[in-house]
Amino acid sequence: MNILLAHNNFPGQFHRLAVELAADPANKVLFLSHYRRKDLNVPKVEWRQVPLPAEENTPSSPRKKYLTLLAQGERFADAMVALRKEGYRPDLIYGHVGFGCCIYAPDIFPDAAHAGFFEWYYSADADTRFFAGNKPVALNTRAENRQSNMCTLSALKECVLGIAPTEWQRIQHPPEFLHKIHTLHDGIDTQFFSPQANKTPLKLKSLDLSQAEEIVTYATRGLEPYRGFPTFYRSLPALLAARPKAHVVIMADDRAAYSGKRKDGKTWKDVLREEVHVDESRVHFIPFQPYDQYRALLRASDVHVYLTAPFVLSWSMLEAMSCGCLLVASNTEPVREVVQDGVNGFLADFWDHEALARRVVACLANRAKLDQVRANARKTILARYALHKLLPRHVALLKAACYLNQAQFPKR
Incomplete structure (x- = not known):
């Protein structure tokens, strides 16, 4: 199975998942990102860098956010179009929806199963209300939140399923889409992050x-x-x-x-x-x-x-x-x-x-x-939250995305 992962950072939240997917000889995993952490080992995963977009010169904060997301999406789209010209066809695309990485992916690879990592949905509640206190939420803040959600909303419509790390993060998204989003944490490596038998200075x-x-x-x-x-x-x-x-x-x-x-x-x-x-x-x-x-x-x-x-x-x-x-x-x-x-x-x-x-x-x-x-x-x-328990569930969900895609869209 050809699996395309897309994230602003390599490997980001997809580190262990990418390693697990690539360990299966039946899979070929390709990762697109702007940035790369060189201190992390991600064997058998092919990485391709996506050039950063030119910074938009605009004084309007909300508009700048909007243009940045679109520009990032365009850079990822360019990378995907280049892959398509090489003859590459992913069976599954899994991306961080908040960065705009996959906003054009359904148009470039319409037959692929599209799954999304839904980290956060911005609103006038939750963190915004928390810091505003009794004051009304500023119009600029509301506008910027709306811009931030643009790619997330597109992904909610296009994806066959999504994953949110916690239930709290899941329920921030619009209720009409919650049936698509599964609560599943990235997982903690409990063997590495473990207590020391004899505490040392x-x-x-x-x-x-x-x-x-x-x-x-x-x-x-x-x-x-x-x-x-x-x-x-x-x-x-x-x-x-x-x-x-x-x-x-x-x-x-x-x-x-x-x-x-x-x-x-x-x-x-x-x-x-x-x-x-x-x-x-x-x-x-x-x-x-x-x-x-x-x-x-x-x-x-x-x-x-x-x-x-x-x-x-x-x-x-x-x-x-x-x-x-x-x-x-x-x-x-x-x-x-x-x-x-x-x-x-x-x-x-x-x-x-x-x-x-x-x-x-x-x-x-x-x-x-x-x-x-x-x-x-x-x-x-x-x-x-143990990684060894949650990783198989992640893999199973992404396989389910492929089955759902075939059932819902036999051929687009």
Whole structure:
């Protein structure tokens, strides 16, 4: 079977799936993307780079989003047309619908089965309402959300089925299309992300905390409001005062992955360090690390903090739970789908930095009594998110997409 995967990044959420599909001798897997991670091994998968579109020069933010998505779709379309000229005919196309990768795919390969990865559908509710509070959602924000959904709506109409990683993410999509979308997480490698039998001191290539008695960890792609960085950083003075032997490790890149850049040109790290004064000898910023270093951090953690707005749930929370971390997480919808307060982790108000500090301090003070909570965190991941259980379901769903396509469209 010829399988065409399309994503902005190679391999993105499709890493393990691509490897699994390519391991079957009956399959030939080809991957189109703009960007490529060279540190990940993806054997037997052919990768082709899609050129980036020229940046549109327009002052209108909503229109810029719209034009960018269309331009990305056109670049992927060019790559697909080139493949078609080579005689390539995919049986299945599976793409991340939010990036516009596959918006023209049904026109180029009309006989293929089209399946979509549906990560998020933007609306005036969920994350938008969460940050707007009691204020009306700005017209520009509504317009930009509508532009962001353009490719998703097209994919909902064209696909035979879709996959969303969590039920929370699935139900953001229009109800008339929910019958097409299956809830199925990408999966966590529970063999790799596992507790260490005998906990060892933390000594990374970029940081030596082998003498630290308590370590609080926070790990995310970017330092930004969507992942609760302002609340977390504002909690640190009270936390450090209450636990004088504690160190805090913040593993993240100094950027905003989801929240957008600040208008003043500063990063959220700059702003928070100006606003909040902490003992910088006990607060350690390090860029996001390779997986072995990242796992070492999670294994050494005494309390791991994860905060998110009502938005896409990060792998990092599930990876921390798989490592048996004592988790303090935001009391928001995507987290509550996984975490039961006091059972497999603890919840705290996303906005309340004082309450967050109290929660973390209490966990540090009582961590010797909370081994069962750690164990339950790992059990949750083993039961519901283990990669070895979910990968066969992904493969089965994509095969089902081919059968559905043949039944619905014997020949287009």
